[in-house]
Amino acid sequence: MxxxxxxxxxxxxxxxxxxxxxxxxxxxxxxxxxxxxxxxxxxxxxxxxxxxxxxxxxxxxxxxxxxxxxxxxxxxxxxxxxxxxxxxxxxxxxxxxxxxxxxxxxxxxxxxxxxxxxxxxxxxxxxxxxxxRQKEQQRLREKQMNMVVENSPDLILRFDLNTRCLYANPAVQNWFGVSEQEIHHKPLTESVPKGDVGLSFFKLVSKTLVDEKGAEDELTLQRYGRKRTLHVRCVPEYDLAGKMVSVLAVGRDITPIRQTEEELRAAHQQLRMLAQNFEQDREAERKQLARDIHDELGQHLTSLRTGLSLLAMRAGQPLAGQREQLDNLMGLVDSTIQVVRDVSTRLRPNVLNLGLIPALEWLRDRFNKDGGCRCILVAPDESAVNLDEATLTAAFRVVQESLTNVARHASASTVYIIVKPQPDTITIEVVDNGKGFNAARVRKNAFGLPGIQERARMLNGEATIVSARGKGTRVRLSFPLPGSRSQTCGDKHKGE
Incomplete structure (x- = not known):
């Protein structure tokens, strides 16, 4: 030795x-x-x-x-x-x-x-x-952790491998009105509320025991006559040898968060409905104004011109000054009639009554005449697209706003309007080869692009705007066709 x-x-x-x-x-x-x-x-x-x-x-x-x-x-x-x-x-x-x-x-x-x-x-x-010293530090950390757990507003429970409750913090006891003795070492089936909530929680703990992985879910239950929502997460706990010994469950009351989300969704839905109602009222007003200008004022001016023409014809031998005055009056009446027609067209083009494709053709022709660059329409036969009045008007306004943006800002040489109908949806794209822009730097008081996106939401659809410096801009509008399954589901969701 x-x-x-x-x-x-x-x-x-x-x-x-x-x-x-x-x-x-x-x-x-x-x-x-x-x-x-x-x-x-x-x-x-x-x-x-x-x-x-x-x-x-x-x-x-x-x-x-x-x-x-x-x-x-x-x-x-x-x-x-x-x-x-x-x-x-x-x-x-x-x-x-x-x-x-x-x-x-x-x-x-x-x-x-x-x-x-x-x-x-x-x-x-x-x-x-x-x-x-290490044990003392460990005891101090455990004490501090126990203080956190004991005073936590979250519901914290621990279960052994037989789903018996080993620990429940005061929040659990206060939430369910039970004492620690009533649930300590009790099987999970006896210590949780009966019904769907208890069954869901039991499945959550059981899944963690079987898979040895974290599991989470949201549980809805009644407390003091009010609906409450708990987010529950279960995680396995292991000993130093790596063997699972228990399951820790943590529940957090997220009722205020869900209520806020519901209120926010309701507010957004109400805002969309107000915007949609405003837009419908504005379109109805434009339509009525266009009809009045065209039917009433246009008719009166036409009658005035006819009367002046007759007056000129009946004059025996009018003086040169009178003839010149009559000519000026008729020229003024002609100009007034043209102004009335232009205003009526701007408010609501009559071509909308013919359908989407004729309306886009008219828009293309107007743009080629006044827009400063070439506009090309790629579309199917007009009979392939059949839209109701509200949908037609909203889609037309999106294309119109897009072309206006191209004319004002894009400096493009060519712009395409592409219509792609599908069985349940339709997609309309306005693509230009202009200078593009940085979407992150759009002015806050610019309402053109947000207006396009809002119109898309009114159609239960989506508008995406893709652009980059020097690479042009693509505005893509996609929405369900009236009467399609996706449109029906969207309306149902909107009603809910």
Whole structure:
């Protein structure tokens, strides 16, 4: 044994063996003492000197009872010796006094050691100050965590592998009006509300137990006569060996969030309905105004021109001045009639009454005449697209607004209007090869693009605007055809 060469070093001639043993014991991280029956210290390693602050010579003059004061009691000493000399030895905790008077907490393992027929005790002493400090920190962290859990507004529960409740924080007890004793170690089937909510929660915990993965869901239940929504997440918990030992469930009351979302959706829906109603009223007003201007004012002006013509024809031999005045009046009437027609067209072109494709053809021709660049319409036969009046008008206005933007801002040489009808939907694209723009830098007071998107929403559709500097702009409007399945579903959702 290593200690055999150390215990009585003066009696040994083989100094190399003694030195080798000493080196080996000094490599041990714990302090080592060899104590005889009179509590004299026969040997210490370097770690013991480092631990207590004594030199080896100082240790040789000390009694082990001066280091471990508990051994000064004869009864304690006798019991310690008796237990230490057993084959299995003894392990216990104590405090050793250092050179500076500090009491150092240690864990001591003692075992009997026979040296030439004389009984000794070999003590291996482990400094547990760092361990105690870590345990104290761990206890502090656990205490702090317990404070967080105990005062958390979230519902926190822990279940064992048999779904018995191991812990429920006060929030759970307050929410369901139960005491900890009523749910502690109770099976999950007995500790949760009956019905769909309890079944859903049981499935959530069971899924976590089976899959060993996190699972989450939203549960709706009644509390004090009001509907509440809980977001519940279950996660597995493991021991140090990586074996799952429990399931932690955390529930958060998200009722205010869901209520806010519902209110926000209702507000948006109301805003869209108001905008749609406003747009419909405006279109109806435009239509009526166009009809009045065309039918009433146009008719009156036409009659006036007819009357003036007759007056000129009946004049026997009108003077030159009178003829010139009549000519001026008729020219003014002609101009007025043209203005009335232009205003009527701007308010609502009569070509809309013919359908989408003729309306887009008219828009193309107008743009080619006034827009400053070439406009090309790619569309199917007009009979392939049949829209009701509100849908036709909204789609026409989107294309009209897009072409207006091209004329004002794009500096394009060519713009395409592409109509792609499908069984349930229709897509209209306005694509130009102009200078494009950065969508993130559009002026806040520019309502053209938001107006296009709002019209698309009115159609239960979608408008996307894609553009980049130097790469032109593509406005894509897609919406369900009236009477299609997607249109019906959209109307149903809107009604809900």
């Amino acid at each position: 290593l200690l055999q060469a150390i215990a009585n070093r003066p009696e040994y001639s083989d100094r190399e063996t003694a030195n080798l043993s000493d080196i080996a014991l000094n490599r041990v991280h714990d302090a080592i003492y060899l104590i005889d029956c009179d509590l004299r210290i026969k040997y210490v390693n370097d770690k013991a000197c480092e631990l207590l602050g004594y030199s080896r010579e100082a240790f040789s003059r000390l009694s082990f009872s001066s280091i471990d004061p508990e051994l000064r009691d004869d009864d304690v000493f006798a019991l310690w010796w008796k237990l230490s000399v057993r084959p299995e030895g003894i392990t216990f905790t104590s405090h050793h006094a250092g050179h500076n008077g500090e009491l150092i907490p240690v864990e001591i393992s003692c075992v009997g050691y026979d040296q030439r027929g004389e009984e000794h005790i070999l003590c291996i002493v482990h400094d547990v100050r760092e361990l105690r």
